[in-house]
Amino acid sequence: MFDLNNLLRENIRNLVPYSSARDEFKGQASVFLDANENSFGSPLDAQYNRYPDPMQQKLKEKISRIKGVPPQHIFIGNGSDEAIDILFRAFCNPGKDNVILLPPTYGMYEVSAHINDVAVRKIPLLENFQMDIDSISEAIDENTKLIFICSPNNPTGNSMEREDIEIVLNNFDGIVVVDEAYINFAKQKTMISELTEYPNLVILQTLSKAWGLAGLRVGMAFASEEVTGVFNKIKPPYNVNAVSQQLALDALENVGQVNGWIRRTVEERERMVKALAALSFVKKIFPSDANFLLVRVDDAPGLYRYLVEQGIVVRDRSNVILCEGCLRITVGTEAENTVLMEALMKK
Numbered sequence: 001m002f003d004l005n006n007l008l009r010e011n012i013r014n015l016v017p018y019s020s021a022r023d024e025f026k027g028q029a030s031v032f033l034d035a036n037e038n039s040f041g042s043p044l045d046a047q048y049n050r051y052p053d054p055m056q057q058k059l060k061e062k063i064s065r066i067k068g069v070p071p072q073h074i075f076i077g078n079g080s081d082e083a084i085d086i087l088f089r090a091f092c093n094p095g096k097d098n099v100i101l102l103p104p105t106y107g108m109y110e111v112s113a114h115i116n117d118v119a120v121r122k123i124p125l126l127e128n129f130q131m132d133i134d135s136i137s138e139a140i141d142e143n144t145k146l147i148f149i150c151s152p153n154n155p156t157g158n159s160m161e162r163e164d165i166e167i168v169l170n171n172f173d174g175i176v177v178v179d180e181a182y183i184n185f186a187k188q189k190t191m192i193s194e195l196t197e198y199p200n201l202v203i204l205q206t207l208s209k210a211w212g213l214a215g216l217r218v219g220m221a222f223a224s225e226e227v228t229g230v231f232n233k234i235k236p237p238y239n240v241n242a243v244s245q246q247l248a249l250d251a252l253e254n255v256g257q258v259n260g261w262i263r264r265t266v267e268e269r270e271r272m273v274k275a276l277a278a279l280s281f282v283k284k285i286f287p288s289d290a291n292f293l294l295v296r297v298d299d300a301p302g303l304y305r306y307l308v309e310q311g312i313v314v315r316d317r318s319n320v321i322l323c324e325g326c327l328r329i330t331v332g333t334e335a336e337n338t339v340l341m342e343a344l345m346k347k
């Protein structure tokens with residue numbers, strides 16, 4: 001049985017969170033002398049002398065309308081990386097607990113584990129890049145607190161089988177993190193609709209990829225109200241700055257533009273698949289539900305260096321388990337992809 005209180009670290013269960021000036025007074029007033037701010041203003045055209053909303057209410061309401069999730073089920077972080085770090089600090093006792101990762105996958109899970117002195121149990125994906133459910137089940141013990149499932153997965157590009165994710169959700173009493181950073185490009189649907197079903201489900205999304213706002217550092221976690229309560233207890237009081245909150249709010253008005261880019265990215269991805277397949281040194285192009293392609297080539301480090309000489313940077317993943325000989329290529333604009341293809345055809 002999933003029991004949030006039992007799963008939490010004792011120090012977090014007992015934590016009295018920081019209470020900011022903006023937490024303690026939320027009403028209307030004309031004179032704010034409660035937060036030691038500079039009341040004269042900022043030495044800029046725009047005014048940033050006031051602390052931002054610690055709970056990002058307006059942004060949550062807008063995200064709530066777009067995603068169909070009530071605001072209490074949304075946590076907003078300084079990138080999804082902040083949500084990942086908070087999960088470790090909330091649930092994993094350093095030097096004692098462990099988490100399960102499914103390589104090859106996003107590198108931050110392991111870095112965050114190491115920073116927090118939490119043991120990592122790696123259960124590699126199968127040859128088809130799907131989850132090895134039996135081995136995952138065998139690796140779980142009473143100190144396993146988190147399982148990270150990235151879907152669509154970085155760097156392989158595929159979505160995980162939904163039934164497999166649900167098997168893990170049904171059979172693991174810890175937190176199952178489903179990282180949907182690339183969900184906007186996928187045929188697979190988001191797991192958000194399953195939040196009411198699974199109290200142990202945490203879904204990560206971000207404004208860094210399809211939304212084109214990587215520089216703002218805005219990531220989201222969707223979870224039960226209990227779990228978002230834990231996130232809020234631990235986060236630094238003003239974890240999303242005022243500029244990022246305002247610009248994200250403005251950007252979220254432009255859903256139409258973003259959907260247009262998603263459509264073009266998916267079209268370009270399919271154009272690239274066809275063009276790459278015609279090259280003799282391309283051995284395999286893995287199916288992608290994301291905005292990048294994992295491509296196996298004859299000499300990945302050599303091809304990487306050749307492209308850098310042409311002023312084109314891709315990611316060499318050839319040292320990563322199951323990605324031997326592979327480059328990861330982000331799908332860019334039509335013009336960028338054409339530059340890449342022309343360079344590859346000259347090789």
Ligand SMILES: *Cc1c(COP(=O)(O)O)cnc(C)c1O
Nearest residue numbers: 079080081106154181206208219
């Ligand atoms: C890019 C990426 C993120 C995004 O992280 P942010 O901190 O929100 O920019 C999260 N997860 C995966 C798998 C990614 O590839």
